[in-house]
Amino acid sequence: MTKAAEIDIAAVSKVYGTTTAVHAISLKIPAGTYCCLLGPSGCGKTSTLRMIAGHESVSSGDILLGNANVTDLPPAKRGTAMMFQSYALFPHLDLVDNVAFSLKMKGVEKEARQREALEMLKLMQLEPYATRRPAQLSGGQQQRVALARALITKPEALLLDEPLSALDPFLKIRMRAELKKLQTTLGISFIHVTHSQEEAMALADLIVVMNEGRIEQAAHPRTVFERPATAFVARFMGDHNVISGRIATSGEAGPMIEVIGGGRFAARGPSHETGAPADIAVRTDRVRIGQEFADGLGFTGIVSNIEYRGSSVKLSLSGAGIEDFTAIVSDADFFANPVKVGDAVPLSWPAEDAIVLGRLQH
């Protein structure tokens, strides 16, 4: 019922007075993609979404939807629809009139727009509430009304600004599943702004990690998690230790990282000049504790904290030149060889579980 189109963001910038919120970002979002713009507060994700929607002007660059350059078109002429964080429903209108509103603005006659609105409410399983007003609905139902209202225009892409943030944790997880199902059913692209890496991992086909108005990485969630491009991405996604050091050797098997004052580590990545500064990311769940170092690779950490998590145990450690190192071990492994706060333990990992990170030129 809707048509899908590729979105091409070409060298788009947003400048507010003296603040550059978005620095010439380029991104292609294939048709029918669930894309999450992910990053901390102020990284420019909302500005990017609003520029795609046409609610914010583009300072430079172009936005293409399908074959059309929509950069200077008003929101209603772009083929996009936006769902706002606050849902922005009309309190005095019932659900049918809320959902039919944009068709009314377009001059669609009453009977036809009400029929379409009812169809949309049916898709959202809201038919029984058609004559209610928004205040007579739960938070999750209000969100579905806002979705119905955005989708009635049959957009080529739906833009969602923190759509789950107003919901309690239980409903958030349920609505998350509903959003994904809806996107799959409609086959159009959803572009969803969030600061939650867990939400982005659960939903996206394409995660775009933003930092200070730039894209640090745009890839499938599994790639972002297993191959973070930069130290920022590794830290933001979590479950990684980032260690800074210098390249000791760079061979065919990948570079060997030496941390000043710390140990020598194997890591995977492109070859680097010996002596060059480098960051590596080590998966917290791949750290081996208490095993002899293979080939002398690893470091000795002092346990500073132990947290029991049920199926796993989280150890906080520090070593020479390395602060805040985390190791997650299974409960079975931990209790087979328990350690306590203050113990010095050998820490190591297989080379393939450590990767050399890139550095963005800002």
Ligand SMILES: Nc1ncnc2c1ncn2[C@@H]1O[C@H](COP(=O)(O)OP(=O)(O)OP(=O)(O)O)[C@@H](O)[C@H]1O
């Ligand atoms: N209308 C505006 N005028 C001036 N500066 C703005 C305006 N809107 C946003 N900014 C600035 O641009 C930068 C990016 O803001 P933006 O809202 O895009 O970030 P965000 O990643 O969506 O953040 P949040 O998660 O807090 O909404 C911030 O430094 C912000 O202060």
